Amino acid sequence: MDSTKEKFKTFLYSRGLKFTPERRFVLEEAFIIHDHFEAEDLLLSIRRHNRRVSRGTVYRTLDLLVESGLVRKVAFIDKHTHYEHVYGHDHHEHLICLECGRVIEFYREELENSLQDVCRKNNFNIKSHKMEVLGYCKDCDHKKP
Amino acid sequence: MDSTKEKFKTFLYSRGLKFTPERRFVLEEAFIIHDHFEAEDLLLSIRRHNRRVSRGTVYRTLDLLVESGLVRKVAFIDKHTHYEHVYGHDHHEHLICLECGRVIEFYREELENSLQDVCRKNNFNIKSHKMEVLGYCKDCDHKKP
DNA sequence: TAGTCAATTGAGATTTAGTCTAAATTGCAT
DNA sequence: ATGCAATTTAGACTAAATCTCAATTGACTA
Incomplete structure (x- = not known):
């Protein structure tokens, strides 16, 4: 956690930017939340901790x-942008339940390898990717007609 | 093309809905456009063909x-929803260039298989999926610092 | 052919995520 | 302290998408 603060500081300084209290609040809050979150959620969380950031x-x-690489944008279920912090949270893909909205994370080596291979063959310099799998989770599947 | 019209009709009737001129215009336009399109694009195309649909x-x-399965929602490059028609356009994933916005389509059997396997192991009843790979295409890669 | 009624449409108001702007404030270097 | 660039805030603004509701359409039946 402190190391993330250091990393962010280093990133900012390397660009001549400042590590302000507001930026610290956002960083801290992003790492307190353990799930995916939206910008608006974060704003509310910050307020709830009695901190004021616009x-x-x-x-x-x-x-x-x-x-800076400390936070990722992840699957869009609908139209909001979702984020998740990276620390202690390796890359993974998402199964998203259409019924209950639950998000199941998974990681599959061979899938990532195939992807890397595709990019290589297309001379595509990959920066990031995300996969969004929609369907029904175990619990919701039999409820549906 | 006519078969898509028939399919849509059947779909609509099966739900007690009507195959109106407006719906026909939208369908036809969606199948005239060969690339990804946004709702707004489609609206403009329709107008350009002197048809009025709100x-x-x-x-x-x-x-x-x-x-009805005739059209898919695909990769969000930014924040608009993109669509593409399905007929004569098999499932594929997208490489999206961050510089020029070009979309390269690809399909890789083993990647799809891995995914099916993951879903099976998670008892997840998959309905659809999409993959969005961001990076720089061959042409833009060397322009970047 | 007229009557009925649910489905449909259009126009415009509304919502909402996200961006932009301008004025005030902050923080760092001298 | 002073100066200046970076930063913040509040609120205006934008644009995609949704919603509302009155007017219209179209299938069906008598």
């Missing part, structure tokens, strides 16, 4: 966190 | 087309 700053800081 | 109807009809 919406604009939250969005701008999230962009910086993504650029 | 924005609301376009969105509503696209939803129906997706439900």
Whole structure:
């Protein structure tokens, strides 16, 4: 956790940017939340911890966190952008239940390998990817007609 | 092309819905466009063909087309929803260039198989999936610092 | 052919995620 | 302290998408 703070600081300084209290609040909050979150969630969480950061700053800081590699943008279930922190949270894909909205994470080596291979063959310099699998989870499947 | 019209008709009738001229215009236009398109693009195309369909109807009809399986929602590059028609356009994934926005389609059997396997092991009843791979295409890669 | 009624449409208001702007504030270097 | 660039805030703004509701359409039946 402290190491993430250090990393973010280093990232900011390397660009001549400042590690302000507001940016610290956003960073800390992003790492307190263990699930996927939306920008708006984060704003509320911050408020709930009696800290005041404007919406604009939250969005701008999230962009910086993504650029620094500490936070990822992940699956869009619908139309909101979702984020998740990276520390202690390796890359994975998502199964998303259409009924209850549950998100199941998975990682499959061979799948990632295939993808790398495809990119190599297309001379595509891959920066990131995400997979969104929609369907019904075990619990919801038999409820459906 | 006529078969898509028949399929859509059948789908609509099976739900007690009507095959109206407006729905036909949307269907036809969606199959004239060969690339990914956005709802707004479609609206403009329709207008350009001197047909008048309201924005609301376009969105509503696209939803129906997706439900009927004739059209897919695909990769979100940014924040708009993109669509593509299904007929003569098998399932595939997308490489998206961050620089020029080009979309390269690919299909890899083993990747799809891995995914099916993951779903089976998680008792997940898969309905659809999409993969969005971000990076730089061959042409843009060397332009970047 | 007229009457009925649910399905449908269009126009415009509304929502909402996200961006932008301008003025005030902060933080660092001198 | 002073100066200046970076930053923040509040609120205006944008754009995609949805919603509302009155008017229209179209299938069916008498």
